[in-house]
């Protein structure tokens with residue numbers, strides 16, 4: 003099975019191609035915006051996907067399963083990823099599978115913990131802007147902290163309540179390092195690969211799904227309502 | 242059979258359409274979100290979320306109504322801008338992915354060029370080969386988002402003769418309606434209320450003395466605000482129909498006056514109108530009284546739609562696969578192509 007997977011929930015654009023007969027050989031291409039630069043999701047995503055397919059002599063119609071990170075993350079980025087995945091599915095015979103971006107972020111560290119027989123949990127944290135973090139936690143292959151959008155102090159309290167030792171990864175773990183370290187989390191150094199959402203992990207998670215999801219049910223996990231204020235009812239001249 | 246499949250998601254309508262290579266309208270699907278009224282205006286984030294949920298189903302529907310499949314499509318077209326950038330990006334990402342998956346070319350279309358190209362569509366067997374109107378003509382575009390007078394000499398471009406310096410005409414209608422206590426979107430409600438009123442009961446400014454062919458609707462809106470305030474709640478309610486009729490009259494006159502001047506200046510004898518405000522009855526009547534040929538597309542081709550984008554795509558240099566994979570949307574600016 004050929005899986006094309008991507009994630010656009012963080013400022014990075016990550017695309018991977020996985021053949022389930024050689025899952026370890028999955029190839030990944032990434033675009034990281036420079037400091038102060040806007041995310042490149044709109045211009046990079048499809049170009050990177052086409053480039054990755056071309057290097058293996060494949061076309062979009064050869065893809066069996068499309069895997070897309072559903073977030074949480076930046077709203078516009080998520081929509082570019084999900085719109086691209088849905089439209090590719092619409093135009094090919096590929097199945098569509100949405101996966102949690104936080105789970106994809108946690109997966110490499112989780113696998114490493116498992117291999118090492120370590121008993122720490124992995125907390126995936128994405129900077130949600132406006133002083134909040136999107137986060138979720140896994141331990142021993144089980145989700146123990148469901149996806150939340152919280153202020154860092156509240157998140158730290160939740161983690162402390164949960165107990166045990168934690169490895170926190172993601173741009174949110176870096177952003178809120180102080181709060182999380184105070185709560186007992188270990189956080190890899192700033193430059194560590196573990197803080198980036200891996201599209202290979204997106205592909206791997208999608209491979210675990212028994213089947214695809216109906217296209218119109220694949221929507222982003224925004225975790226936040228849109229900023230919108232109901233208009234005050236118009237004033238009648240008579241009142 | 243080679244068909245053009247187009248998407249348009251620049252504001253709050255999710256649109257897809259199918260048009261034949263020679264400009265015949267095959268299907269035109271418009272999914273109006275209808276969720277913004279409670280907010281008193283379009284909320285960009287809500288619009289973008291809905292576009293994403295609706296886009297694929299709207300494309301399916303447009304193909305089904307055209308009795309076609311993606312196998313029949315030879316060109317994908319999409320609105321690239323101007324508009325709400327988050328909303329545009331859903332359409333652009335969707336169109337690019339459909340085209341890329343099938344190795345098809347993609348035509349990025351300017352939204353305003355699309356409104357003008359609505360006139361080039363052929364509708365049904367009784368329409369001529371040239372569509373509703375062929376260049377050269379003067380085109381008035383008036384909607385909630387834009388107010389523009391264009392000189393159209395060719396199929397693939399236009400030059401701007403005048404534009405609004407403040408509010409768009411449709412925006413002025415909506416704001417006026419709000420002052421009169423009507424719910425959003427106010428244009429059609431204001432027109433209904435105005436039917437029982439006297440358009441000459443109140444004198445509202447028409448911005449006649451503005452240089453050139455530009456428009457301004459800020460004055461008439463402020464004038465209505467003061468009039469409503471001066472009358473007080475009771476009298477304003479009693480005269481609501483007269484206020485609506487007089488307010489509408491001022492906007493219609495401002496638009497018609499500029500059309501007359503544009504026709505005079507260019508020496509052209511043909512006028513096309515587009516945009517949501519083109520649906521306004523008194524405006525249509527007033528313009529039809531001009532001694533020129535007037536072309537007004539059906540209402541669903543005047544408001545935002547994807548058929549007009551497909552129509553414009555016939556005259557755009559389409560980009561072959563994979564040249565368009567990095568294509569981005571643009572939020573603002575007019576691309577006057579002539």
Ligand SMILES: [Zn+2]
Pocket residue numbers: 352356384386516544545
């Ligand atoms: Zn428009």
